[in-house]
Amino acid sequence: MTARQLPSIALLISDVDGTLVRPDKSLSEANVAAVGALRDAGVAFTLVSSRPPRGMAAVLKALHVTLPYAAFNGGVVLHADGSVAVTHRIPADAAREAVDVLTAHGVDAWVFADDLWLVLKDSGRLVDKETVTLGYGPTLVDDFAPYLDRVDKMVGASDDHALLAQLEQTLAAQLADRATAVRSQPYYLDLTAPQANKGNAVVALAKLVGVDMAHVAVIGDADNDVPMFGQAGWAIAMGQGEAAVQARGGVVTASNSVGGVAGG
Numbered sequence: 001m002t003a004r005q006l007p008s009i010a011l012l013i014s015d016v017d018g019t020l021v022r023p024d025k026s027l028s029e030a031n032v033a034a035v036g037a038l039r040d041a042g043v044a045f046t047l048v049s050s051r052p053p054r055g056m057a058a059v060l061k062a063l064h065v066t067l068p069y070a071a072f073n074g075g076v077v078l079h080a081d082g083s084v085a086v087t088h089r090i091p092a093d094a095a096r097e098a099v100d101v102l103t104a105h106g107v108d109a110w111v112f113a114d115d116l117w118l119v120l121k122d123s124g125r126l127v128d129k130e131t132v133t134l135g136y137g138p139t140l141v142d143d144f145a146p147y148l149d150r151v152d153k154m155v156g157a158s159d160d161h162a163l164l165a166q167l168e169q170t171l172a173a174q175l176a177d178r179a180t181a182v183r184s185q186p187y188y189l190d191l192t193a194p195q196a197n198k199g200n201a202v203v204a205l206a207k208l209v210g211v212d213m214a215h216v217a218v219i220g221d222a223d224n225d226v227p228m229f230g231q232a233g234w235a236i237a238m239g240q241g242e243a244a245v246q247a248r249g250g251v252v253t254a255s256n257s258v259g260g261v262a263g264g
Contacts, residue, residue: 046205068208
């Protein structure tokens with residue numbers, strides 16, 4: 001993706017997992033070079049991710065991001081120095097209900113609070129996968145109860161993708177205006193505060209950077225990226241994303257395995 005292709009774009013906001021990084025969570029030299037080329041051409045660049053802030057640090061550093069960015073699907077918007085500009089947390093009653101529903105269906109519940117990734121059992125393929133993604137491991141607890149009044153994000157993790165798709169609908173209806181439930185990957189169901197979505201996040205980031213939304217481009221691959229597609233001047237969907245996500249993008253690029261962000 002080059003500045004020549006985006007003549008009216010002043011700011012590109014990219015998702016991370018499934019978009020900017022490859023399936024093995026590595027960052028390609030082509031994508032690093034593309035971001036550098038955009039910056040050299042005067043197009044600003046930053047990130048919005050379902051990851052916690054600490055889990056974004058390595059990517060932010062590798063791409064030399066010096067602008068505000070957003071974590072937890074927009075649950076936290078941060079200034080470039082890491083200080084918090086905006087934060088939204090899940091109400092305690094909604095967090096408690098979500099834990100109950102997930103565990104009742106045999107889905108592992110993960111809680112992000114106090115800059116910690118909290119789990120009830122520190123094992124399994126998805127825990128190992130997320131440890132690689134975030135660059136740090138979970139904290140094992142006996143009970144989530146002491147943390148449920150300050151949850152930034154909760155995740156239902158399961159290799160049963162159909163079950164998570166079903167629970168996405170169940171929890172969205174049950175929690176209604178108290179929390180949102182949307183999959184960030186087929187195997188992750190993210191729960192955040194109602195205001196914590198990537199649509200609100202990109203609006204907040206554009207305001208902090210001083211760019212009108214008509215001159216903002218966004219790029220993503222998953223259900224949780226769709227809210228930002230409707231806010232930006234140009235929305236780009238990844239080639240490996242689900243058909244429903246691609247349908248919401250203004251254009252579809254290649255998959256993240258072959259450098260879609262760089263225009264592969």
